[in-house]
Amino acid sequence: MLRIDGLTRHFGDTVAVDGVTFDVPRGTMTGFVGGNGAGKTTTMRMIMGVLQPTAGRVLWNGHEAGVADRRRFGYMPEERGLYPKQPVLDQLIYLGRLQGRTTVDARRVATDLLDRFGLGERLTDKLESLSLGNQQRVQIAAAVIGGPELLVLDEPFSGLDPVAVDSMVDLLREHTTRGVPVLFSSHQLDLVERLCDQLVVLSRGNVVAQGTVEDLRRRGRVLHRLVVGGDAGWVRDLPGIHVVDVDGPTALLDLGGTPDAGAAATDVVLREAMARGSVRELAEVVPTLSDIYREVTV
Structure with a gap:
C-alpha cells in the first residue's frame, strides 16, 4: 500500500503542498483531482522522488519509500519524457531493459502493448511522426512496460479518443486486479467518477475532501x-x-x-x-x- 503522510513542499515562500495525507490501498484506483496549481503534480513528483519534500513521508508497504522501491513504480509525468526522434518500439525495449526485463521479454511486452493500442503497424516509426493521441498511447505503454508494483499517472487520459480511453481503462483494471495500486490525476470528472474506488480532492495544496464517490456525493x-x-x-x-x-x-x-x-x-x-x-x-x-x-x- 502507498501512504502519503503529511507531505509538504515549499518553493521559497510559496507553499505548494501543505500536509497532504492519504492512502492508495492495494488493488484500488484512486483519482487525484483539483484545479491547475492545486499541487497534484508536485505531490506526484514527491511520490516518485523527483522532488524532495520539505516535510512528510512517502510510505510503501509500511516503510519509507527508497530508490529500490521507486524502481518498481510506473510513472507517467505531466511533461512527457520520451525521445521524439527515436523509433517507438526501440524506446519501449530500452525502458523495459532499464526496469529489469531481458531484451526478448521487453520486445514481447512492448509489441503486445502497442498492438492493443492500435499501433502494431507503427513499431518502427519515430515518435514525432505520430499524432499527439498516439504519442500518449506510447507514453502509457512506457509507464507499464516494467510490470510496476504501483502506478502514478499524471493526466493519463489527456488527448485520448474514446476508444483509446477504453483501452487504457482495461489496462489499468488488469493492474488493479493483480493488486497494483493506481493513483492518477485527471480533469475529466465524469471519467474519474466512473472509474475510481476513491477520490482525493486537492485545493491550494490541501486535501479538502476524500473518500468514495458515494461518500463525497452524500456529504x-x-x-x-x-x-x-x-x-x-x-x-x-x-x-x-x-x-x-x-x-x-x-x-x-x-x-x-x-x-x-x-x-x-x-x-x-x-x-x-x-x-x-x-x-x-x-x-x-x-x-x-x-x-x-x-x-x-x-
Whole structure:
C-alpha cells in the first residue's frame, strides 16, 4: 500500500503542498483531482522522488519509500519524457531493459502493448511522426512496460479518443486486479467518477475532501424533486419545507436536517401532494461529482 503522510513542499515562500495525507490501498484506483496549481503534480513528483519534500513521508508497504522501491513504480509525468526522434518500439525495449526485463521479454511486452493500442503497424516509426493521441498511447505503454508494483499517472487520459480511453481503462483494471495500486490525476470528472474506488480532492495544496464517490456525493446537500399532476406552487405554503425552486408541476425541495427529520418532511410533502391529486415523482437529487468538486474547492 502507498501512504502519503503529511507531505509538504515549499518553493521559497510559496507553499505548494501543505500536509497532504492519504492512502492508495492495494488493488484500488484512486483519482487525484483539483484545479491547475492545486499541487497534484508536485505531490506526484514527491511520490516518485523527483522532488524532495520539505516535510512528510512517502510510505510503501509500511516503510519509507527508497530508490529500490521507486524502481518498481510506473510513472507517467505531466511533461512527457520520451525521445521524439527515436523509433517507438526501440524506446519501449530500452525502458523495459532499464526496469529489469531481458531484451526478448521487453520486445514481447512492448509489441503486445502497442498492438492493443492500435499501433502494431507503427513499431518502427519515430515518435514525432505520430499524432499527439498516439504519442500518449506510447507514453502509457512506457509507464507499464516494467510490470510496476504501483502506478502514478499524471493526466493519463489527456488527448485520448474514446476508444483509446477504453483501452487504457482495461489496462489499468488488469493492474488493479493483480493488486497494483493506481493513483492518477485527471480533469475529466465524469471519467474519474466512473472509474475510481476513491477520490482525493486537492485545493491550494490541501486535501479538502476524500473518500468514495458515494461518500463525497452524500456529504453535499441532497435535494428532492417533486413532480405532480398540476401546479406545484402550493409547496411554498408548507411549514418547515424549504423550497429551492418551483417550475409548473415540478418543485425542487431541501428537506434537509437529520435523516429522521428528512423522512418526516418527505411524509408531509407526500401526504399533501396525494391529497391534491396525482404524484408523478418524489425522488432524491444527489449532487454530481462536479457539484461536490465546485463546493469543496471554492
